[in-house]
Amino acid sequence: MKYYRVGVHTLVDLLYSPQNLLNNKKIPKKIVEEGNTVHLRLGYVGNETFKKYYKLGDYLIEIIGTPDKVNYEEGCVEELKTYRTDRTREIQKERGRLQLIFYSFLTGLSCAKLILYDTANNKVETIYYSFSEKEIKETVEKAINKYIKLREFLDEK
Numbered sequence: 801m802k803y804y805r806v807g808v809h810t811l812v813d814l815l816y817s818p819q820n821l822l823n824n825k826k827i828p829k830k831i832v833e834e835g836n837t838v839h840l841r842l843g844y845v846g847n848e849t850f851k852k853y854y855k856l857g858d859y860l861i862e863i864i865g866t867p868d869k870v871n872y873e874e875g876c877v878e879e880l881k882t883y884r885t886d887r888t889r890e891i892q893k894e895r896g897r898l899q900l901i902f903y904s905f906l907t908g909l910s911c912a913k914l915i916l917y918d919t920a921n922n923k924v925e926t927i928y929y930s931f932s933e934k935e936i937k938e939t940v941e942k943a944i945n946k947y948i949k950l951r952e953f954l955d956e957k
Contacts, residue, residue, distance in 0.1 A: 801858050804951055808865030808902040811943040814950065816895055835882045838917055844868035844880040850906035856944050863940070867903040876911035876928075877903040884920045892916060897929065901939045904931050 839845065846866040854861045869878040879899050881892035893916060900912035912929040 801860055803860045803862070804947065805862040805864065806944075806947050808863065808899055808906070811863070811902060811940075811947060812895055812898045814946040815898055815939070815943050818946070834919060838882050838919065839868065839880055842880060842915075842917070844878070844915070850903070852906050854940060854944055856941065856948070859944075859948055861944050861947070863902065863906065863944075865899075865902055865906050867899075867907065870907060870909070871913075874911065874913075875909055876913050877907050877909045878913045878915060879903065880915040880917060882917045882919050884918070889916060889918070893927070897927075898939070900929055901931050901936055902943075904929075905936050905940055 846868050848870055849864060849866045851862055851864040854863055867877045868880045870876075871878060877900060879896045881896040883889040883892045893914065896914040896916070900914060904910065904912050910930055912931060914927040914929065916925040916927070917923070918925075
């Protein structure tokens with residue numbers, strides 16, 4: 801049995817923007833710093849890391865991730881995404897939804913909350929999700945399959 805360890809961000813990239821992984825594309829430092837500042841100011845500090853094992857064929861995959869916030873009182877996992885334009889809002893909305901699917905898988909929480917923060921206009925929007933077990937399983941399996949193919953390709957090099 802082969803064992804791999806992978807983070808949620810890598811799995812999201814494989815599903816949403818694999819070219820970022822292949823091109824080793826980095827987010828500009830200024831944008832990262834601005835996002836980090838907003839996260840800290842709003843209390844989204846991601847201080848709890850979760851991991852879960854997923855068996856697929858002859859592979860054992862350890863998936864790890866740190867949600868921005870786990871609200872145990874509400875029973876909800878939360879992800880904060882910042883944006884400046886309508887285009888980046890849509891990107892962040894989809895990336896955040898995918899992250900929340902993985903965080904729901906890792907935490908076992910059925911409630912997921914995406915917080916979209918418009919840095920240009922200082923506006924906050926909240927979107928609630930409740931993912932079905934089927935949707936979570938299909939998304940995780942699709943990402944894991946892509947990850948295994950990528951690792952096998954890279955291991956051949």
